[in-house]
Amino acid sequence: MSLEEDDDVPFVMSDLPEFSSSERNKRSLIGRLLNPDVQEMADFIFQMPRKWQKQGRVRGIALSHERFQFIFDNEHDLLEVLEKGVHTYKEWAIVVEKWEEVPPPDSLQYLPIWVQIRNIPINYQTEKAIEALGNIVGKVIVGAFDPTKARSNVYERVKVRFDVSRPLRKEKVIDLPNGEKTKVFFNYERIQKRCYTCQRLTHDQDVYPINIRRRQLEAETRRSGGCVVKKIAIPVISESDPLYGVLKENQVGINPNT
Missing domain, CATH: 3.30.70.330 (RRM (RNA recognition motif) domain)
Structure with a gap:
């Protein structure tokens, strides 16, 4: 043989x-x-x-x-x-x-995350409505809503099964039955770092492919003697803001989490 x-x-x-x-x-x-x-x-x-x-x-x-x-x-x-x-x-x-002896096909693809949902319309603070909002970011596993208890937090919490291949959604526009629109905001407990360009949990924004390609193009433009056009920063404080002239631009900003 x-x-x-x-x-x-x-x-x-x-x-x-x-x-x-x-x-x-x-x-x-x-x-x-x-x-x-x-x-x-x-x-x-x-x-x-x-x-x-x-x-x-x-x-x-x-x-x-x-x-x-x-x-x-x-x-x-x-x-x-x-x-x-x-x-x-x-x-x-x-x-x-x-551990499972025969793991499912989607093994290690999901994270159980507690999500805080803010700005829920007062007329839709019900278990079903909150669960539906939680399902926007992931399948709801547990809801913490209890209409019989006092609540000191300005948000409701749900535990979702989050697909780690997806970006973390920060907000969502909601169309209400009366024709009005509102926006709810999501905050993820115990989540620390993420890519602030695409909101994914798998890489930093420094290695985000689009950012890398942009830096490469800018470097090629400089080497060829071209001019790289810088983005114009949009002021955070407008002249109509009460803090205009009191605080400097570098003293304020938008919280990327909320």
Whole structure:
């Protein structure tokens, strides 16, 4: 038999218990770094047990450049980590899920995020209306609305299943049944860094493809002796603003989160 013929024969993995790690994996979570260019896997594996305050009770395993596994000694430690919601490393989000022997096709594609919804019209502060608004950004899992209790916050909260391949939506124009329009705003709890150009969780705006191409074109224009036209900054404070002349432009701005 030639070497080529031998390579065509598939290797059959034994189904004996000593060949399988499924029993150990039952106390593990798997996950994915959303910005692996910044979140170095080698440091991440050793830093997260300390961040979770589980040193000595969990060990991490790098599965690839962006995927990982953490095996816990105790089931309650694993559940406590999962219940905390969004986790971050170096201020960028990571996706974690409880291990499954046969993961679904969309495994590690969704984050459970608590979303604050602001500026909901007073006549539509109902469970159904708030759930419908939450579904704009992701499938609502849990709603915190309770019409029988006092509320000191100026927003309602829903927990959604957010697709990490999509951008974070900051606002949405709503057409009301009476013909009027309003705008609601979304704020995402425990989400720290994102690309402020496209609002995605997978890269910084410095490496956003359109920004990179724009900088390349500007550099090529300079090398060829051309003139790069700079954008004219739009003033934040107009002459009709009460703060005009009191504050400088660099003292004010728009909060990108809200």
